[in-house]
Amino acid sequence: MPSTLYGIYNAQRALSLNQAAIDIINSNVANMNTAGYSKQRLEISQAINVSPYQNPIDATQSGMGAIIDSVSRNRDVFLDNSLRKETTDLNYYKEYTNNAIQLENIVNELDDTGLNKTLNDFYNSLSQLASNPNDYVIRNSVVQNAITLTTTFNNTYTSLQNAKTGLVGDITQPDTLAQSKLSIDINDLNNKLSAVANLNKQINLSTSQGMTPNALLDQRDQLLDQISEYIPINITNESNNTVTLKLGSVELVKGNERTGFLEIQAGLTNDNPSIVQIKNDGGSTLSSNAYSLITSGKIGATLQVGGSDASKLTIKGLIDSLNTLASEFANAVNTIQTGGRYIDSSVNPKELSNNTTNPIDGTLPLDADPEDFFVDSDSSGTITAGNISVNAVISDDPYQIAAAALTSDFTETGDGSNALSMSQARNQSIALLGGATTQGYITNFTGRLGTQSKNVQDNYDIKNNILQQVIQKRESVIGVNLDEELTDLVRFQRSYEASAKVMQTISQTLTTIINMMG
Amino acid sequence: MEFTRITNRYTSENIVNNLLINRSKLVNLQEQISSGKRIKKASDDVLASISVVSTNNSLGKIDNYLKNVTNAQGELETAEKALLTSIDSIHTTKELTLQALNASSGPEEMTIINSQIKQIIEQVKDLGNTKYGTTFIFGGLQTEPTPFTSPATGEVQYNGSPDGSHERRVEISDGVTIPVNLSGDAIFGEYYTGDHDNDILTPDTLDGQGLLKTLISLSNELGQANPDKDIIRQQLDNLNTDLQTVLNAQAELGSLSSRLEMTKTNLEDDQLNLTQIKSGAEDIDMAKTISELQFQQTALQASLQVSAQVIQPSLLDYM
Numbered sequence: 001m002p003s004t005l006y007g008i009y010n011a012q013r014a015l016s017l018n019q020a021a022i023d024i025i026n027s028n029v030a031n032m033n034t035a036g037y038s039k040q041r042l043e044i045s046q047a048i049n050v051s052p053y054q055n056p057i058d059a060t061q062s063g064m065g066a067i068i069d070s071v072s073r074n075r076d077v078f079l080d081n082s083l084r085k086e087t088t089d090l091n092y093y094k095e096y097t098n099n100a101i102q103l104e105n106i107v108n109e110l111d112d113t114g115l116n117k118t119l120n121d122f123y124n125s126l127s128q129l130a131s132n133p134n135d136y137v138i139r140n141s142v143v144q145n146a147i148t149l150t151t152t153f154n155n156t157y158t159s160l161q162n163a164k165t166g167l168v169g170d171i172t173q174p175d176t177l178a179q180s181k182l183s184i185d186i187n188d189l190n191n192k193l194s195a196v197a198n199l200n201k202q203i204n205l206s207t208s209q210g211m212t213p214n215a216l217l218d219q220r221d222q223l224l225d226q227i228s229e230y231i232p233i234n235i236t237n238e239s240n241n242t243v244t245l246k247l248g249s250v251e252l253v254k255g256n257e258r259t260g261f262l263e264i265q266a267g268l269t270n271d272n273p274s275i276v277q278i279k280n281d282g283g284s285t286l287s288s289n290a291y292s293l294i295t296s297g298k299i300g301a302t303l304q305v306g307g308s309d310a311s312k313l314t315i316k317g318l319i320d321s322l323n324t325l326a327s328e329f330a331n332a333v334n335t336i337q338t339g340g341r342y343i344d345s346s347v348n349p350k351e352l353s354n355n356t357t358n359p360i361d362g363t364l365p366l367d368a369d370p371e372d373f374f375v376d377s378d379s380s381g382t383i384t385a386g387n388i389s390v391n392a393v394i395s396d397d398p399y400q401i402a403a404a405a406l407t408s409d410f411t412e413t414g415d416g417s418n419a420l421s422m423s424q425a426r427n428q429s430i431a432l433l434g435g436a437t438t439q440g441y442i443t444n445f446t447g448r449l450g451t452q453s454k455n456v457q458d459n460y461d462i463k464n465n466i467l468q469q470v471i472q473k474r475e476s477v478i479g480v481n482l483d484e485e486l487t488d489l490v491r492f493q494r495s496y497e498a499s500a501k502v503m504q505t506i507s508q509t510l511t512t513i514i515n516m517m518g
Numbered sequence: 519m520e521f522t523r524i525t526n527r528y529t530s531e532n533i534v535n536n537l538l539i540n541r542s543k544l545v546n547l548q549e550q551i552s553s554g555k556r557i558k559k560a561s562d563d564v565l566a567s568i569s570v571v572s573t574n575n576s577l578g579k580i581d582n583y584l585k586n587v588t589n590a591q592g593e594l595e596t597a598e599k600a601l602l603t604s605i606d607s608i609h610t611t612k613e614l615t616l617q618a619l620n621a622s623s624g625p626e627e628m629t630i631i632n633s634q635i636k637q638i639i640e641q642v643k644d645l646g647n648t649k650y651g652t653t654f655i656f657g658g659l660q661t662e663p664t665p666f667t668s669p670a671t672g673e674v675q676y677n678g679s680p681d682g683s684h685e686r687r688v689e690i691s692d693g694v695t696i697p698v699n700l701s702g703d704a705i706f707g708e709y710y711t712g713d714h715d716n717d718i719l720t721p722d723t724l725d726g727q728g729l730l731k732t733l734i735s736l737s738n739e740l741g742q743a744n745p746d747k748d749i750i751r752q753q754l755d756n757l758n759t760d761l762q763t764v765l766n767a768q769a770e771l772g773s774l775s776s777r778l779e780m781t782k783t784n785l786e787d788d789q790l791n792l793t794q795i796k797s798g799a800e801d802i803d804m805a806k807t808i809s810e811l812q813f814q815q816t817a818l819q820a821s822l823q824v825s826a827q828v829i830q831p832s833l834l835d836y837m
Contacts, residue, residue, distance in 0.1 A: 110560065117574065131686075132651070349663050443568055443572045481524065
């Protein structure tokens with residue numbers, strides 16, 4: 001037989017239980033729009049043994065009210081994992097897509113300012129020169145078109161190089177490594193890893209004291225979601241609610257310690273200016289090059305676009321293609337230019353050059369051989385898209401363009417056959433351009449870049465759709481539904497009212513007894 | 519029935535997401551309509567972009583070939599006019615020669631005829647120095663210094679590129695070139711005193727060929743006190759040969775002109791075709807895009823309306 005006041009205690013417990021339930025609804029409703037918040041639930045069960053002084057038989061026979069077991073979070077580990085995996089992939093393609101679109105805009109051959117257009121103008125002006133080799137105005141227009149062409153090459157090169165430096169830095173300018181996107185992302189990631197270790201510590205402490213630190217768990221889950229944007233991370237749940245984070249097989253966080261962090265090391269060549277290493281606070285290197293581990297996520301995309309993997313769309317690949325084009329184009333034109341005769345404008349009337357190598361008349365004073373049309377502005381010995389420029393000899397005196405063939409005589413300044421050959425260099429297939437013509441190479445190049453860019457954009461769209469579905473599934477588990485909360489609110493409000501009524505009734509029965517005794 | 523637990527955070531995120539997608543589609547269509555272009559970068563449509571880039575190449579070349587053809591046609595026309603005039607001159611000379619051979623022609627007539635022939639020699643020399651723009655068209659590769667000069671009275675020398683290496687060619691389609699000039703010495707000839715064998719021992723003699731040789735020889739004979747009619751008659755035969763040379767040259771120019779005309783027509787056809795291909799690849803179909811735009815606008819409005827209705831109600835409204 002329970003004590004007389006047992007009912008009062010019971011009702012009081014019911015009141016505080018309902019009060020707690022309403023508090024949780026309060027928290028749910030308040031956090032309805034908080035990112036990362038998981039809906040909390042009061043786990044209630046029927047009390048079976050409230051007091052050690054009671055006879056267990058009685059306990060099974062009469063109602064002892066309800067007790068709070070715990071406050072739990074709505075969470076599904078499987079959905080969390082699949083969401084994080086999709087987040088990693090999505091961010092990889094998102095980053096790749098942004099870069100691909102930027103690269104396409106830099107190397108845009110569809111508008112009227114690209115390389116294709118300027119090459120066309122250059123070849124056309126040479127063809128005009130072939131018809132009027134004596135005409136200074138036309139010679140000058142060839143030079144102007146050549147300057148526009150080299151400037152376009154240079155600008156495209158610089159823009160690509162800047163884009164690459166912005167992503168992964170440039171070893172010739174050490175400052176850029178620390179300012180690169182890769183470096184900033186890695187710093188963010190390292191901070192987040194430390195934060196996870198820190199949260200692990202607090203969670204461990206609370207859990208070992210028998211508490212359920214829901215807010216901390218939510219905070220850590222959100223951090224893990226964010227970390228999965230950067231790198232493909234493996235998450236294992238350990239005892240006391242802590243998590244272990246690994247990149248490949250390298251541990252980054254274990255328990256309350258950040259066991260590894262990412263660090264940028266300058267590469268040996270500018271092909272891969274930044275090398276990502278994994279180190280620990282003790283100073284040892286856990287991975288000397290994490291390129292093969294970071295296959296996805298934003299950092300993975302940045303590493304790949306800024307790297308030198310020939311099977312991927314890389315900035316280096318684009319720059320290399322442009323360099324080959326610039327050097328092969330210059331080579332084709334220079335070979336023809338140096339095999340002709342220019343007009344010696346220093347004599348009157350003007351006459352063709354008496355080249356040193358192939359003189360018209362070896363007994364007469366000799367002229368210098370025709371100079372290359374295109375040269376490298378930095379005298380490095382190799383023409384690239386970055387240094388191609390019009391030889392100053394030619395831009396200062398357009399008569400130096402060797403429009404005439406070697407077969408022509410002094411007075412035959414009207415011979416434009418060599419200029420015609422230079423113009424026809426546009427139809428020449430060049431082995432190092434894969435057997436394509438200069439402009440055919442640009443077409444192939446545009447097609448390749450377009451296809452690669454389309455590919456990552458398509459993947460981005462697909463991943464975006466998948467992630468939306470996973471988010472929807474997870475939200476339906478962890479999110480707050482207002483109707484549900486309001487229903488619960490009414491439920492517990494009624495329950496509270498009823499418990500109060502019970503207490504009042506018990507109190508009245510006691511009063512009755514006491515009055516009788518009075 | 520299976521149901522998904524729809525949460526408020528999800529509903530609002532979903533709505534915002536869908537509205538963003540709708541809006542970006544709308545803006546994309548608006549951009550296409552205002553620019554008139556379907557593709558802005560290669561990845562928008564790779565095949566179409568390749569076709570745009572390669573037709574741009576071809577169109578650039580055709581543009582250039584057309585300029586060359588027009589230029590060449592101009593030069594050929596100028597040459598044709600010069601040849602027509604020289605044919606007239608030959609006919610006049612023939613008439614004058616026949617007049618000179620006439621038994622009744624005395625020394626005064628001979629002098630008058632000779633002075634007329636001298637005029638014709640000057641005229642033929644000037645024709646040889648015909649210019650197209652700043653270019654002497656009969657000098658071969660030597661287009662700037664005057665090709666026909668008179669080193670001495672009664673002489674005309676040709677200084678241009680020799681017959682055979684005189685051709686100036688222009689490109690009229692991929693890898694195809696066409697000559698735009700004829701050899702000046704082959705048509706008009708020359709006659710002057712020259713040291714042809716660089717030998718100072720032998721006295722220099724008048725030498726030359728063609729029309730100018732005939733004309734100058736004729737003039738020289740007529741200038742004699744007692745002109746030899748046989749020699750004059752001989753020159754009449756030579757004139758016929760020279761006339762034939764000019765007529766042949768005229769025929770050659772004619773065939774070049776018609777070839778250019780044909781090429782021009784072909785190039786213009788190609789240009790039209792390629793422009794259509796390019797336009798098909800990159801231009802939008804206005805009617806289609808506008809109706810798509812309207813469809814998209816309706817879709818956006820519908821989703822706005824529905825979203826507003828979905829967000830609003832909750833149990834709260836009825837408590």
